[in-house]
Amino acid sequence: AQSVTQLGSHVSVSEGALVLLRCNYSSSVPPYLFWYVQYPNQGLQLLLKYTSAATLVKGINGFEAEFKKSETSFHLTKPSAHMSDAAEYFCAVSDRVGGYQKVTFGTGTKLQVIP
Amino acid sequence: GAVVSQHPSWVICKSGTSVKIECRSLDFQATTMFWYRQFPKQSLMLMATSNEGSKATYEQGVEKDKFLINHASLTLSTLTVTSAHPEDSSFYICSARDFKGYEQYFGPGTRLTVT
Numbered sequence: 001a002q003s004v005t006q007l008g009s010h011v012s013v014s015e016g017a018l019v020l021l022r023c024n025y026s027s028s029v030p031p032y033l034f035w036y037v038q039y040p041n042q043g044l045q046l047l048l049k050y051t052s053a054a055t056l057v058k059g060i061n062g063f064e065a066e067f068k069k070s071e072t073s074f075h076l077t078k079p080s081a082h083m084s085d086a087a088e089y090f091c092a093v094s095d096r097v098g099g100y101q102k103v104t105f106g107t108g109t110k111l112q113v114i115p
Numbered sequence: 116g117a118v119v120s121q122h123p124s125w126v127i128c129k130s131g132t133s134v135k136i137e138c139r140s141l142d143f144q145a146t147t148m149f150w151y152r153q154f155p156k157q158s159l160m161l162m163a164t165s166n167e168g169s170k171a172t173y174e175q176g177v178e179k180d181k182f183l184i185n186h187a188s189l190t191l192s193t194l195t196v197t198s199a200h201p202e203d204s205s206f207y208i209c210s211a212r213d214f215k216g217y218e219q220y221f222g223p224g225t226r227l228t229v230t
Contacts, residue, residue, distance in 0.1 A: 042224060043221040105159050106158065108158050
């Protein structure tokens with residue numbers, strides 16, 4: 001069974017500092033991996049995705065993530081945090097279960113940006 | 116492209132009544148749609164998978180007679196919460212999967228409050 005672990009339910013960074021949100025996954029087959037952002041009372045917006053092409057994936061709003069198979073990790077980073085980055089971030093893994101793709105979400109990490 | 120809408124965005128209803136939530140893929144055909152439920156400060160919980168023209172597949176612990184799902188066309192799925200109770204109050208999010216099968220596009224969510 002696939003699963004996703006996000007370390008740290010809350011992360012606080014200063015404006016301009018590096019953002020690092022951690023995600024580890026388990027999957028029996030090569031997975032597809034995603035990072036989503038959710039602002040209060042809104043749906044999920046895709047930040048970036050890994051689909052077995054380049055291991056370093058660049059997304060929107062300056063975010064990127066690196067797929068490391070040996071570490072089963074897909075951590076999300078951004079060099080310099082903006083106030084507008086404050087939101088909830090979800091890592092997700094998708095692999096084929098019972099003949100169809102099933103997505104499993106992590107528990108989320110709330111990012112706080114301190115001015 | 117790949118826009119998913121939900122209607123209504125929020126609804127308040129009285130206990131015992133039924134509420135219908137619509138999920139539409141606006142610019143692509145979605146053979147599969149998903150319904151999620153999200154409690155405050157928690158991750159998304161998959162409720163059911165809806166395939167066009169067939170019965171929905173419900174996750175363990177989700178009452179199919181309470182949460183009626185209909186996916187009558189390639190662009191529309193509906194979730195009806197029957198005989199709603201206050202504990203059904205939650206944020207309901209739908210997503211639609213494109214023909215490639217590995218990425219889901221999320222709607223903006225519907226906030227249901229049962230009084």
